[in-house]
Amino acid sequence: MISFQNVSKQYGGRPAVDDVTFDVPAGEVCVLLGPSGCGKTTLLRMVNRLIPKTSGRILVKGEDIDVVDPVQLRRRIGYVIQQIGLFPNMTVEENISVVPDLLGWSRTRSRARAAELLELLALDPAILSRYPPELSGGQQQRVGVARALAADPPVLLMDEPFGAIDPVNRAIIQDEFLALQRRLCKTVIFVSHDIDEALRLGSRIAILREGELVQYDPPAVLLAQPADPFVTSFVGNDRVLRHLRLLTVADALDEDLRDTGACALQPDKSLSEAATLMEQCGQTNLVVVDKDGRAAGLVRLQEARRWKEGVVRDHMQILPDPVHPGDDLHAAASSMLALGLTALPCIDQGGRFVGYVTPGGIARALNRRGERSAPLAAE
Amino acid sequence: MSILSYVFHNLDLVLRLTAEHILLVTAALGCAILTGVPLGIALARHPALAAVVIGALGVLTTVPSIALFGLLLPLLAIIGQGIGPMPAMIAVFLYAQLPIVRNTVTALNGIDGVVREAAIGMGMTRRQRLRRVELPLASSVILAGVRTALVTNIGVMTIAAYIGAGGLGVLISRGISQSDPRQLVTGAVAVSLLAILADTGVLLVQRRLARSGGAFTSVA
Numbered sequence: 013m014i015s016f017q018n019v020s021k022q023y024g025g026r027p028a029v030d031d032v033t034f035d036v037p038a039g040e041v042c043v044l045l046g047p048s049g050c051g052k053t054t055l056l057r058m059v060n061r062l063i064p065k066t067s068g069r070i071l072v073k074g075e076d077i078d079v080v081d082p083v084q085l086r087r088r089i090g091y092v093i094q095q096i097g098l099f100p101n102m103t104v105e106e107n108i109s110v111v112p113d114l115l116g117w118s119r120t121r122s123r124a125r126a127a128e129l130l131e132l133l134a135l136d137p138a139i140l141s142r143y144p145p146e147l148s149g150g151q152q153q154r155v156g157v158a159r160a161l162a163a164d165p166p167v168l169l170m171d172e173p174f175g176a177i178d179p180v181n182r183a184i185i186q187d188e189f190l191a192l193q194r195r196l197c198k199t200v201i202f203v204s205h206d207i208d209e210a211l212r213l214g215s216r217i218a219i220l221r222e223g224e225l226v227q228y229d230p231p232a233v234l235l236a237q238p239a240d241p242f243v244t245s246f247v248g249n250d251r252v253l254r255h256l257r258l259l260t261v262a263d264a265l266d267e268d269l270r271d272t273g274a275c276a277l278q279p280d281k282s283l284s285e286a287a288t289l290m291e292q293c294g295q296t297n298l299v300v301v302d303k304d305g306r307a308a309g310l311v312r313l314q315e316a317r318r319w320k321e322g323v324v325r326d327h328m329q330i331l332p333d334p335v336h337p338g339d340d341l342h343a344a345a346s347s348m349l350a351l352g353l354t355a356l357p358c359i360d361q362g363g364r365f366v367g368y369v370t371p372g373g374i375a376r377a378l379n380r381r382g383e384r385s386a387p388l389a390a391e
Numbered sequence: 392m393s394i395l396s397y398v399f400h401n402l403d404l405v406l407r408l409t410a411e412h413i414l415l416v417t418a419a420l421g422c423a424i425l426t427g428v429p430l431g432i433a434l435a436r437h438p439a440l441a442a443v444v445i446g447a448l449g450v451l452t453t454v455p456s457i458a459l460f461g462l463l464l465p466l467l468a469i470i471g472q473g474i475g476p477m478p479a480m481i482a483v484f485l486y487a488q489l490p491i492v493r494n495t496v497t498a499l500n501g502i503d504g505v506v507r508e509a510a511i512g513m514g515m516t517r518r519q520r521l522r523r524v525e526l527p528l529a530s531s532v533i534l535a536g537v538r539t540a541l542v543t544n545i546g547v548m549t550i551a552a553y554i555g556a557g558g559l560g561v562l563i564s565r566g567i568s569q570s571d572p573r574q575l576v577t578g579a580v581a582v583s584l585l586a587i588l589a590d591t592g593v594l595l596v597q598r599r600l601a602r603s604g605g606a607f608t609s610v611a
Binding site: 060062083084085086087088091093095096097098099100101102110111114159 | 503505506508509510511512513514515516519523524527528
């Protein structure tokens with residue numbers, strides 16, 4: 013959909029962008045990532061010709077952007093910038109309708125589209141008649157996105173669009189962006205300096221350093237197989253933990269223990285039975301299930317050995333925040349560490365015990381996604 | 392008291408002179424806006440040139456009006472316009488350039504670069520940008536410049552009575568030459584009232600423009 017072919021930009025002697033070549037398939041979010049001065053914003057602004065390139069070609073939908081009139085090109089590309097840039101002399105409705113008006117849409121059609129976009133972006137329709145200074149930062153940012161989407165362009169260019177928002181709201185708006193992208197399937201080039209944002213939002217990440225493209229891969233591959241020491245250090249020493257954010261609990265359910273009947277116990281069983289079972293399974297904790305297979309609690313090996321004569325029911329711990337197969341593996345791993353469990357029970361929506369998340373299961377999940385032959389984590 | 396009776400008995404004269412005064416100033420100022428604003432738009436993109444031009448206009452403004460008339464009269468006499476409204480209107484036109492051009496340049500350059508970048512990035516041509524974004528945002532400050540020019544030149548046009556331009560200055564000049572305080576005071580008060588009304592009127596328009604979302608809302 014968007015193709016960069018040997019694109020370069022020189023300022024005086026120094027190349028800001030140096031011979032960059034890669035493709036962005038339709039419907040994907042390509043994140044341009046790198047330290048400041050790496051050329052990511054320059055590269056982005058060459059796509060809508062705000063910055064003229066020195067050499068190379070950029071193709072959008074197979075068409076060389078140099079062949080098209082720049083004004084026409086820009087009307088077909090949505091552009092969202094960090095400082096938003098809403099026009100203060102226009103109402104929200106007028107702001108959103110700018111490109112449709114430039115393209116000659118009828119008033120009715122423009123207004124209808126504005127209302128539609130507000131709904132899409134979860135904005136109160138009452139703001140249509142307000143002016144930008146009257147809106148909150150988050151509202152302004154969403155209106156900026158609505159304005160970029162108004163004429164339904166196939167391509168979106170976003171230059172650190174969520175940079176000016178506080179971290180709490182940033183996570184929320186990132187989630188909204190993901191939901192929006194699933195619905196609209198735009199081809200997006202997104203500039204960011206935040207590795208976590210890139211991992212979250214990118215279908216593919218292009219890491220740039222001093223104008224050069226260092227690596228261009230999906231997030232999981234980037235984390236598992238960084239191309240050089242620069243990428244490794246940029247991604248961070250905690251890349252394994254970051255990688256967990258890309259996985260779900262379902263990916264890590266331990267295969268050995270998946271036969272759920274084997275390592276679960278009913279409340280009326282004795283503690284000595286519990287201890288024996290745990291030793292057999294090689295675990296230090298066990299889930300307690302009722303006759304329908306629903307998880308009722310947890311019993312620890314230490315407790316079982318101490319109170320040999322007791323019944324499981326009297327010595328079980330309530331299950332901590334239940335973990336479901338669709339949950340973020342990073343959060344599940346945090347729970348495991350916090351609670352000191354080597355086998356975190358996972359339950360389905362109905363409360364039935366499904367399996368355990370174990371360190372071995374996590375390591376296997378990491379290896380599988382990273383497509384490496386050697387294991388990532390030490391056994 | 393005698394002043395009021397003078398006004399009452401010569402109302403048609405006073406009103407005619409007032410109308411003349413307004414007409415002269417408005418016509419000259421109208422031309423000044425038609426040349427000054429486009430000049431300001433052009434200069435806004437060339438700061439070095441803008442500094443030179445505005446500097447020159449500044450020097451022009453320091454020339455006292457009587458001196459300027461003194462320069463213009465012989466020049467215009469060549470084409471038979473030495474006496475009458477023409478020299479006065481040209482002088483007002485020249486004096487009005489500085490506040491209008493300078494305010495236009497300042498207002499346009501004061502627009503947040505982000506807004507301009509967004510406008511270009513969305514696919515507006517330069518004309519569309521000016522018409523839809525930049526001029527509306529600059530309008531409040533440009534109008535402040537027009538206001539300054541208007542008020543100052545209502546005064547300048549008073550002196551123009553001495554070179555046959557007409558207007559309320561006629562009452563003042565006659566009042567002086569005939570030692571008639573009634574005409575003098577009538578003329579002077581009328582000019583002041585006119586200036587105050589003009590100032591207030593334009594100020595109200597300026598405030599309305601600023602309120603409807605103009606970013607540059609300072610009212611000078």
